[in-house]
Amino acid sequence: AQSVTQLDSQVPVFEEAPVELRCNYSSSVSVYLFWYVQYPNQGLQLLLKYLSGSTLVKGINGFEAEFNKSQTSFHLRKPSVHISDTAEYFCAVSLIKAAGNKLTFGGGTRVLVKP
Amino acid sequence: GAGVSQSPSNKVTEKGKDVELRCDPISGHTALYWYRQSLGQGLEFLIYFQGNSAPDKSGLPSDRFSAERTGGSVSTLTIQRTQQEDSAVYLCASSLKLEGNTIYFGEGSWLTVV
Numbered sequence A: 001a002q003s004v005t006q007l008d009s010q011v012p013v014f015e016e017a018p019v020e021l022r023c024n025y026s027s028s029v030s031v032y033l034f035w036y037v038q039y040p041n042q043g044l045q046l047l048l049k050y051l052s053g054s055t056l057v058k059g060i061n062g063f064e065a066e067f068n069k070s071q072t073s074f075h076l077r078k079p080s081v082h083i084s085d086t087a088e089y090f091c092a093v094s095l096i097k098a099a100g101n102k103l104t105f106g107g108g109t110r111v112l113v114k115p
Numbered sequence B: 001g002a003g004v005s006q007s008p009s010n011k012v013t014e015k016g017k018d019v020e021l022r023c024d025p026i027s028g029h030t031a032l033y034w035y036r037q038s039l040g041q042g043l044e045f046l047i048y049f050q051g052n053s054a055p056d057k058s059g060l061p062s063d064r065f066s067a068e069r070t071g072g073s074v075s076t077l078t079i080q081r082t083q084q085e086d087s088a089v090y091l092c093a094s095s096l097k098l099e100g101n102t103i104y105f106g107e108g109s110w111l112t113v114v
Helices: none
Strands: A001-004 A010-014 A020-023 A023-026 A031-038 A045-050 A054-056 A063-067 A075-076 A087-095 A109-114 B005-007 B012-013 B019-025 B031-038 B044-048 B054-057 B065-069 B075-079 B090-094 B109-113
Touching: A001 A087, A010 A020, A023 A031, A023 A045, A023 A087, A031 A063, A031 A075, A045 A054, A045 A063, A045 A075, A075 A087, B005 B054, B005 B090, B012 B019, B019 B109, B044 B065, B044 B075, B065 B109, B075 B090
Parallel strands: A010 A109, B012 B109
Antiparallel strands: A001 A023, A020 A075, A023 A075, A031 A045, A031 A087, A054 A063, A063 A075, A087 A109, B005 B019, B019 B075, B031 B044, B031 B090, B044 B054, B065 B075, B090 B109
């Protein structure tokens, strides 16, 4: 079975400062990796995903993530955050070659951007 | 429609009553998923449909939970004899069949059992 650990449940950060959200996963088989964002009272929206190729993935809203296979990590970064980045962020994996794209999620990281 | 549509957006029901939650996926998406989001448990997978069949229903928490999909489109999640621990946001999502494809989520149905 696979699992996803997001090491920080909450991350306060000042506007225009950088932020890094940590994600580690465990799986006996290869996985695809995703980051989703959930704004207050909304559904989840895909930020970025890693399927193959370059380990540095760029997503929407200036976010990027780097896949590190040896450390089984997929940390999310943004060099300068805005107030509008206040949201909950979820890391997720799905198994390669498994039936369906079932996602296994981490517990989420709440980002609070302060002015 | 343009996105995954869910109804109702909010539902308050009395303990012991049955509820039905509806999901209308993105047109052309053959895969459909139900997830549950609650404070204590985070995001939990419930069931996955490919077309009208459900090859993976491993996440349904008890036999009070069931789901069906008709015409390869609309899906209904039914919770019978609701309990207070069923209170959560129920999220529906859809995707194309190919692995690694983006899964698109609806805004959820917020269920409160009183």
